[in-house]
Amino acid sequence: MRKQHVITISGAGSARVPALVGTLVNYKERFPLSKIIFYDIDEERMGFMEAYNRLVLRSYYPECEVVFTTDEDEAYRNVDFIFCQMRVGKTAMRSLDEKIPLRYGLVGQETCGPGGFAYGMRSLGAMKEMVEKVRSYSKDTWILNYTNPAAIVALGLDRLFPDDKRILNLCDQPFSLLKSYSKILGVPQESLRARYFGLNHFGWFTELKDTEGNDYFDTLRSYLKDHDFKPFNAEQRSKSWLDTYVRVNKYMKLMDEYIPTTYMQYYMFPDEIVAESDPDYTRADESRDSREREVFELCAGAAGKDHMDGLEMLTNSVFGNLMVEVAESIAYDLNREFIVMVKNQGIIDNFEPEAIVEVAGTIGKDGAKGYPFGPIKPYYKGLMEGQYAYELLTVEAFLEKDYTKALMALTLNRTVVDPSKAKAVLDDLMEANKDYWTLR
Numbered sequence: 001m002r003k004q005h006v007i008t009i010s011g012a013g014s015a016r017v018p019a020l021v022g023t024l025v026n027y028k029e030r031f032p033l034s035k036i037i038f039y040d041i042d043e044e045r046m047g048f049m050e051a052y053n054r055l056v057l058r059s060y061y062p063e064c065e066v067v068f069t070t071d072e073d074e075a076y077r078n079v080d081f082i083f084c085q086m087r088v089g090k091t092a093m094r095s096l097d098e099k100i101p102l103r104y105g106l107v108g109q110e111t112c113g114p115g116g117f118a119y120g121m122r123s124l125g126a127m128k129e130m131v132e133k134v135r136s137y138s139k140d141t142w143i144l145n146y147t148n149p150a151a152i153v154a155l156g157l158d159r160l161f162p163d164d165k166r167i168l169n170l171c172d173q174p175f176s177l178l179k180s181y182s183k184i185l186g187v188p189q190e191s192l193r194a195r196y197f198g199l200n201h202f203g204w205f206t207e208l209k210d211t212e213g214n215d216y217f218d219t220l221r222s223y224l225k226d227h228d229f230k231p232f233n234a235e236q237r238s239k240s241w242l243d244t245y246v247r248v249n250k251y252m253k254l255m256d257e258y259i260p261t262t263y264m265q266y267y268m269f270p271d272e273i274v275a276e277s278d279p280d281y282t283r284a285d286e287s288r289d290s291r292e293r294e295v296f297e298l299c300a301g302a303a304g305k306d307h308m309d310g311l312e313m314l315t316n317s318v319f320g321n322l323m324v325e326v327a328e329s330i331a332y333d334l335n336r337e338f339i340v341m342v343k344n345q346g347i348i349d350n351f352e353p354e355a356i357v358e359v360a361g362t363i364g365k366d367g368a369k370g371y372p373f374g375p376i377k378p379y380y381k382g383l384m385e386g387q388y389a390y391e392l393l394t395v396e397a398f399l400e401k402d403y404t405k406a407l408m409a410l411t412l413n414r415t416v417v418d419p420s421k422a423k424a425v426l427d428d429l430m431e432a433n434k435d436y437w438t439l440r
């Protein structure tokens with residue numbers, strides 16, 4: 001049997017955790033665990049799913065010790081891996097991140113635009129505290145992070161902990177898009193090999209082959225120019241998600257050299273997306289009324305039960321699979337291929353070396369290594385330099401509590417541009433976030 005590990009799921013009140021637990025059960029031979037610690041600062045929210053998570057593990061993983069705690073020392077001490085997926089301010093703050101920008105005719109989105117700025121400022125605070133606590137116990141614990149906005153969190157943690165080589169930020173959107181592409185092409189995802197470049201939630205696929213070397217990129221490009229792009233992923237069939245997938249077609253009809261991530265649409269067609277947004281009902285509300293409600297209802301069915309009869313074991317979420325497969329690749333030095341977030345340092349040789357870029361690469365015992373990409377063309381370089389400057393100024397605004405840098409960051413963001421709108425939305429967001437961050 002492979003060496004067993006102890007993991008902590010931080011943000012264990014996430015509605016995605018039951019599916020992650022099912023994935024861990026399915027991977028028990030590949031990534032065996034001796035203990036899972038569920039940690040959250042909201043005991044009640046974590047408690048909604050505790051009986052279910054315990055029942056699944058008791059039924060299918062009895063050899064694994066299970067702890068639920070709100071004590072961060074218990075959560076972060078003597079742990080091999082931390083699966084970190086906190087939502088600082090929870091859905092209530094996400095709702096404001098998405099609704100406040102719409103008051104000014106700006107894109108309201110979880111990780112992009114002014115909402116992503118406000119979210120990044122909140123996340124950096126909590127993530128800094130988490131890393132400091134973990135490192136007070138061990139420099140060896142791997143911190144695998146999903147906490148968004150990953151672009152801002154990754155850059156900020158790199159600035160805060162430049163020598164920490166065991167923090168790995170992840171995004172499952174490329175992984176998820178590859179699942180959709182494999183369905184379109186009728187090719188198993190595990191045999192697909194992609195090349196990609198960009199910043200997190202701001203990038204393009206440039207190649208798609210299989211392990212035999214068969215090239216599918218032109219086929220996929222043509223398909224996406226001529227057909228509506230619909231996600232395979234049930235979680236992404238809500239209106240707000242479908243709007244971004246459909247706009248991949250629109251983008252491809254205009255320029256089809258590379259295939260953009262769905263997130264690129266917020267930066268390309270912000271006015272259209274704003275016009276189609278409901279200022280009173282955004283993705284935060286959709287996700288609360290869909291995934292969260294369904295999962296909480298399912299989990300409620302486990303109360304008082306000592307067997308799984310009649311209860312479904314959730315699994316097969318993209319979210320869960322990626323994190324577990326990354327942990328496996330690190331734990332056993334498999335050097336499997338992923339789309340990774342790494343410091344550029346020459347990977348894209350005509351782009352800022354200190355940027356955290358998203359490229360194809362491998363993950364092994366020493367973390368993620370990006371494949372060299374070479375130079376990027378002026379169109380992509382220009383877009384990315386503006387977005388990187390936004391990211392960097394957001395991180396500096398957080399570190400220095402600098403209002404002017406925050407204003408500059410938002411003005412650089414393609415979803416804002418107008419500095420008077422940047423000021424209006426910044427002041428509104430600062431008021432709404434006063435319990436989490438402030439600027440002067």
Ligand SMILES: NC(=O)c1ccc[n+]([C@@H]2O[C@H](COP(=O)([O-])OP(=O)(O)OC[C@H]3O[C@@H](n4cnc5c(N)ncnc54)[C@H](O)[C@@H]3O)[C@@H](O)[C@H]2O)c1
Pocket residue numbers: 010011012013014015016017039040041042045046085086087088089090091126145146147148149150170171172173319
């Ligand atoms: N990187 C990616 O591609 C990706 C994919 C999906 C979700 N996410 C991110 O994962 C996170 C979780 O999202 P979700 O919808 O699954 O979860 P959720 O919103 O259902 O729950 C998040 C949990 O985090 C907890 N939390 C907040 N602050 C915390 C702290 N300081 N320490 C520990 N726990 C804390 C909350 O109490 C809550 O229970 C979010 O940041 C989301 O944006 C990232």
Ligand SMILES: O=P(O)(O)OC[C@H]1O[C@H](O[C@H]2[C@H](O)[C@@H](O)[C@@H](O)O[C@@H]2CO)[C@H](O)[C@@H](O)[C@@H]1O
Pocket residue numbers: 110111148171172173174175176177233235236283287317318319320
């Ligand atoms: O709006 P939400 O909360 O449903 O999703 C926001 C997240 O969307 C992306 O993650 C997707 C993932 O790509 C997909 O495969 C599946 O696992 O669902 C996830 C959530 O929909 C994005 O990468 C994340 O950064 C977002 O937080």
Ligand SMILES: [Mn+2]
Pocket residue numbers: 150170171172173201
């Ligand atoms: Mn992501």
